[in-house]
Amino acid sequence: MDKYTDLIHQTFDFPTAEFQVENNELFFNGIPLMDIIRQYGTPLKLTYLPKISSQIQKAKRLFNEGMQKLDYQGTYTYCYCTKASHFSFVMEEALKNDIHIETSSGYDIQIIRALYKKGKIDKNTYIVCNGFKRERYRQWISELINEGFVNCMPILDHLGEIEYYKEHVNEKTKVGIRLASDEEPKFEFYTSRLGVRYNDVIDLYEKQIKPDPKFELKMLHYFINTGIKDTSYYWSELSRFVHKYAEVKKVCPELDTIDIGGGFPIKTSIQADYDYQYMTEEILRTIKRICNEEGVPEPNIFTEFGIFTVGESAATIYSILDEKLQNDKELWYMIDGSFITNLPDAWALNQRWPLLAVNHWDKEYRKIQIGGMTCDSQDYYNSEMHSFQVFLPKIPKNDPLYIGFFHTGAYQEQLSGYGGIKHCLIPSPQHILIDRDENGELISWQFAPEQSSESMMRILGYEV
The missing domain is CATH 2.40.37.10 (Lyase, Ornithine Decarboxylase; Chain A, domain 1)
Structure with missing residues (x-):
């Protein structure tokens, strides 16, 4: 038998x-x-909370060890993407590990307020505000900034978004720009609907951010739908993004951070077949090499891991x-x-x-x-x-x-x-x-x- x-x-x-x-x-x-x-x-869904913390610590260890091995000069910051799972028990377990948060919609800001009220985050926590934003989302972002959340950072998704913040934000504000990555070759569209075109980034900085002393461009962000995978498509998009970072850095000295959106995968079979250490080191090696070629300092790195944080x-x-x-x-x-x-x-x-x-x-x-x-x-x-x-x-x-x-x-x-x-x-x-x-x-x-x-x-x- x-x-x-x-x-x-x-x-x-x-x-x-x-x-x-x-x-x-x-x-x-x-x-x-x-x-x-x-x-x-049954039926039942179960969540084993310690796994969330162990995944975060795994990623932190991979990037920190990789940076030390390659003598990478920037810092590493782990953000959790709330959209993967908004449950309070997920957020609170993740925040035990000295991490920061990436949001994608207006109601996320109410989660930020609830976490702050409970003492789970403070006003120095990075709140990376992504997504195409309707007025309510922009309003609540502006309110957080005005209340002293010094690292609440709107990531500009289109050319006109900053006009709202110019009108409603009263404090010195860090902003980022999301770059519109090209989609995977088999996708129905060539370029992502989200983010600013590569050719418009410097113009957006020179005309709308640089002249206003209230704003400081600190981050460039890109997102790959397929996540971090060892494919020619991924390495091509990462290289193009880092070259653009170097180009913008040369005209914007305060720019010092990149957010490499699209996270590590999780196991979809019982057996692991993904080399996390190799991929981490290769990402760092690619960024370091291009920055050295372009003659600019290596940027600080943010990652925003959602599925990787909570999936397993x-x-x-x-x-x-x-x-x-x-x-x-x-x-x-x-x-x-x-x-x-x-x-x-x-x-x-x-x-x-x-x-x-x-x-x-x-x-x-x-x-x-x-x-x-x-x-x-x-x-x-x-x-x-x-x-x-x-x-x-x-x-x-x-x-x-x-x-x-x-x-x-x-x-x-x-x-x-x-x-x-x-x-x-x-x-x-x-x-x-x-x-x-x-x-x-x-x-x-x-x-x-x-x-x-x-x-x-x-x-x-x-x-x-």
């Missing part, structure tokens, strides 16, 4: 630092998942409700949730995550399709990153099978509209938080129960 445990051990170098199996039950970062399921039931901290756990053989070869496992409503990137972007059975590792495995509960034909999952198939254990009678999708901590609640109306009124699953106490023992608590019918009825305008 070919057991599920044999399949996993033959396919991967298993166990890993993250995944272990004891008595045919899966552990995730030392968490006995079956114990969590027995206590809380979370898992989404389901029960298999039943199995259905729909023809001679297509066997379906039906979950007590939905991919469209709970993990929308699986549906919209064909995103793959590490997928493992939580129990029954000693059972025979079979090829299956996984079906969600909505009536939509697209609500399914039938391939993994390392394979065009999915294999899971056979389900014993009267003994449920549980499965976990891992590294689901970024964007899924934001994209699915957490707490709102979902396709076929499938509720948001309960959310469990897991931490360790001062003795290193696991502690867990329920952040939110499964979404209720009453909350949906209120949103839909029915009397409850």
